[in-house]
Amino acid sequence: MRRALPACALAALLAAGPAAAVPGIDEPDTVKVNAIRNPEIHTYKAVLAGLDSFDQHHALAPNVAELRFRIRPRGGAGLPQAPRVRIEGDHDFILPLDLDASHRFSVPRSEAAEDAHGEVVLNQKRKFYRIHPDVRTPGLPANVRRLGDLRLECKTMVAIAKEEIPLFWVLTINSLLLTRDWCNFTHKEAMPDWGFDSDAPLVGAILQEGNRSKLLKTDGDRFSVALGDTSWGDDALVELEFAPAPGAPAP
Structure with a gap:
């Protein structure tokens, strides 16, 4: 049971979202968040830390x-209707962000933001x-993820x-894991797994490299x-x- 403690504590904290409040916005052609209670929010400072980490470990x-x-659904929710994302801040600062058809977007570096x-x-x-x-090497099929991409993600x-x-x-988890590298820690003889979302419910997942392969754990739409x-x-x-x-013929 003790082996699972660091991984469980880490997963619980990463799943928790920030509790920032959002001011009401009345402009007709901007994102409407004033009617949304507890919208999904990340501080721009935190996103910059993610961009810095991406650059540092780009190899x-x-x-x-x-x-x-x-944008990913939680707990069986469907894909969002008319999703909008933007950066907003003090003094009426607003910077809309473009979403593609897969609900993906990039965040620019902005001194103003x-x-x-x-x-x-x-x-x-x-x-x-x-x-x-979301880190994905271009050219791979939709059902294939590269391990280096997952590590960088x-x-x-x-x-x-x-x-x-x-x-x-942060300090507590560092102490539990005996490292600041939360993605690559080991706990005694155990090698903890990291969970990732897939684009659809799964019946299986296999890790492959050269002539060897390994069956991975799956749970619903996660591996x-x-x-x-x-x-x-x-x-x-x-x-x-x-x-x-549902309703598709069996292979």
């Missing part, structure tokens, strides 16, 4: 041009949706979390992989097997 995914973020103590705000309830780093997510959770918890296991290189691939869509 893990050298073919990924920039860090992007993605930093000076305005900006926040990245999604016009959807935090209860149902969240904003998450983890590092950016942790960098953001460290800026948003209280310093007490788990031990990022700290250095016996697997960054170019190892996770192949996901999606469950058939």
Whole structure:
């Protein structure tokens, strides 16, 4: 049971969102957040920490041009209707961010946003949706994830979390894990797994590199992989097997 404690504590804290408040906005052509109670929010300072981590560890995914973020549903919620994301801050600072068809977007570096103590705000309830780093090497099929991409995604997510959770918890987790590198820690003989979202419910996931493979744990639309296991290189691939869509004929 003690082996699971650090991983459980870490997962619980990373799943917790910030509790910032959002001022009402009345402009007709801007994101409407005043009617949304507890929207999904990240401080711009925390997002900058994620961008810095992406640049620092870019060698893990050298073919990924920039860090992007993605809107993901929580707890079985469907994809959001008319999602909008922007940076807003003091003195009526507003910077809309462009979303692609997959609900992904990038966040620019902006001294103005930093000076305005900006926040990245999604016009959807935090209860149902969240904003998450998304690192994907171009050219891979939709059901394939590269291990180096997942490692870099983890590092950016942790960098953001460290800026948003209280310093007490950062120091506590560092002590529990005996390292500041939350993505690559080991606990005695155990190699903790990190969970990642897939784009659809799963029936299986396999980690492959060269002539060897390993069956990974799956749970609904999530799969788990031990990022700290250095016996697997960054170019190892996770192949996901999606469950058939309801009403689809069996293969």
